Amino acid sequence: MSLDKLSSLARHELAQLNFPPANWVPPSSGPDGRPLLDALVVGGGMCGQTAAFALMREGVRNIRCLDREPRGREGPWATYARMEILRSPKHLTGPDLGVAALTYRAWHEAKYGLDHWEKLHKIARLDWAAYLLWVRDTAGIPVENDVEVVSLNLKKEFIEVKTTTSSFHAKKVVLALGREGSGALRWPEFETFNPDNRGARVFHSADDIDFKALKGKRVGILGAGSSAFDNAGEALEAGAAEVTMFARRPQLPQVNKSKWTAFAGFQHGYAALDDASRWRFYTYIFSEQVPPPYESVLRCEKNKGFSIRFSEGWKDIEEDDELRITTSKARYIFDAVIVCTGFDVNLMDRPEITTFRDVIDTWRSHISTEEAEKFPEEARFPYLGDAFQLQGKAGGLQRVHVFNWGCTLSHGALAGDIPGIEIGANRLAQGIARDLFLEDADLHYRKLLAHNEDELKPTQYFVSLSSRRPA
Ligand SMILES: Cc1cc2nc3c(=O)[nH]c(=O)nc-3n(C[C@H](O)[C@H](O)[C@H](O)COP(=O)(O)OP(=O)(O)OC[C@H]3O[C@@H](n4cnc5c(N)ncnc54)[C@H](O)[C@@H]3O)c2cc1C
Incomplete structure (x- = not known):
């Protein structure tokens, strides 16, 4: 089946599922008299579009x-x-929200054929983007x-939204800002180096990097997680003469504990656990860290310019004529470094x-001071309600739903990794639908009273409105 035919099939399946159903939220106006938006999703990445x-x-x-x-x-x-x-793994589903013709597998089979799917090891990154x-x-x-x-800007009855092109008002806002959208790029503390003043030879892995310019160069990499290996592999394949990776740990993490959480029981049940249990689960998962995929390690290992220095974190980065790295053990000179x-x-x-931001409730106020000191980053995660809403004293906070990695301590990885996205997006949308209904409950009651669809009109038992008697 061609991709065009698959698109038609998927649209047909959506129609069979009565998608999209009619809008039921009563229209309302903002303070400027213009129509209020019912929900704004900020971010159109995987989580935003699925939301x-x-x-x-x-x-x-x-x-x-x-x-x-x-x-x-x-x-x-x-x-x-x-x-x-x-x-x-290639079989994962999620952005399809359960529609078979919208799954990655359906797309792959249409584009490359069933045989190709059966032989496929894992999904190519750019295929996933195209999908x-x-x-x-x-x-x-x-x-x-x-x-x-x-x-x-939060108001009790709506949120004022300013964008680069306009201003408007929305009843609900979903923050689907991605991984960095829960905060910022992480830079370790260095003795003198300040990332805000960095020169053109110091990169963060999330930067746009011209790898071709690294041909023949010596590259230092800080970190030994997945992105460290991916960046090292990219630099080596672009012809870097030498790529040296530095890790504080004495060895690579061996087990991806969060992979264990990808089953319906955990995904549905986790948010119902008490705070202490949730805290115990995720501080353990996070502190175990995630091993890089073996494919990424082998990609680097096949280049002879690659090496890893374990138990050797960076203390400082100095940039003048040379780019110098001071570690806990020695000094190194590189042409470029990627953090x-x-x-x-x-x-x-x-x-x-x-x-x-100052009125948002975080996990810090739900755990002991000792735990907050032990896990300062986890303590800063927002403490979310049952549909990912922010909590706290200010009116209107519950109009904002956090649908990215920041939800993980409260809900599990339902808005971060692919396997949790379907359950997460449905939970979010159902919670928003509930809140929007509750907000207009009186209006809905009046609509119920006014509802007068003459079901029996084609039959002899039909009674006109004025002649109906109470039961
Ligand atoms: C390198 C990498 C590899 C990954 N590989 C896997 C994997 O193999 N399997 C897996 O399950 N997960 C993987 N993940 C995790 C996760 O699936 C991805 O991070 C995924 O992109 C999350 O989707 P998202 O929508 O939350 O974030 P994103 O895809 O990052 O989308 C967020 C969007 O928000 C937009 N945005 C931010 N701020 C604003 C604003 N103020 N206004 C308007 N737009 C804004 C951004 O432009 C961006 O497009 C990976 C993550 C990374 C970083």
Whole structure:
């Protein structure tokens, strides 16, 4: 089956599922008299588009989904992700929301054939990026590109939204800002180096890096996680003469504990655990860290310029004529360095939420001081409600739903990795549908009273409204 035929089949299946159902949320106006948006999804990456899709499936249709990047540049897949293949197994589902013709497998079979699928080891990264765009187009998910949400201002009855192109009001906002959207790029503490003043030879793994320029160069990599190996592999394949990786740990992490959580019991049940149990699960999972995929390690190992120095963290980076790295054991000179230490989950760092960040409830107030000191990053995760809503004393906070990695301590990885996304998006959309209904409950009651569909009109038992007697 060609991709065109698959698109038609998927649209037909969606129609069979009565998608998209009619919008049921009563229209309302904002303070400026213009129509209020029912939900704004900020971010049109994998989580944002799946959230918007799930909202449409719940009949919440007065929505917008905005992404600051151009089409195809949303999220890591076609930008700073540098692995050749996804880490996850090829059978995973999620962005399809349970529609068979929208699964990755259906897309792959249509594009490359069943035989190719059967022989496939893991999904190629750029195929995944192309697949996500195809799901978006086929299901008609309305992502608007090149629009950045600049600020959100909470009011009791709505949220004021400012974007780079306009201002408007929304009843609900979903923050689907991605991994870095829970906070900022993570830079370790150095003795003198300040990442804000870094020169052109020091990169973070999330930067746009011209790897061709590293041909024949000596490259230092800090970190030994997945992205460290992906960046090392990319540099080696671009012809870097030498790539030296540095890890504080004496060996690589061996087991991906979060892979264990990808089953329905955990995904449905985790959020219902008490705080102490949730804290115990995820502080353990995070502290075990994640091994790099073996494919990424082998990709580096096959180049003779590659080496790893264990138990050797960096103390400082100095840049003048030379680029010098001081470690706990020695000094090294490189032509370029890439810091691969991931993202710091600190929602409070996000410019979009400056106006209310101080009133957001975090895990810190749900654990002991000792635990908060032991796990400072985890303590900064937002403490979310049952549909990913922010909690705290300020009115309107519950209008903001965090649908990215920042939800992990409260809900598990339901808005971070692919395997949890379907359960997460449905939970989010159903919670928003509930809240929107509750907000208009009196209006809905009046609509119920006014509801007068003459079911029996074609029969002899039909009684006109004025002649009906109470039961
Ligand atoms: C390198 C890498 C590899 C990964 N590989 C895997 C894997 O193999 N398997 C797996 O399950 N998971 C993987 N993940 C984890 C996860 O699946 C991805 O991070 C995924 O992209 C998460 O989707 P998202 O929508 O949350 O974030 P993103 O895809 O990052 O999307 C967030 C979007 O928000 C937009 N945005 C941010 N701020 C604003 C704003 N103010 N206004 C408008 N738009 C804004 C950004 O432009 C971006 O497009 C990987 C993650 C990384 C970083």
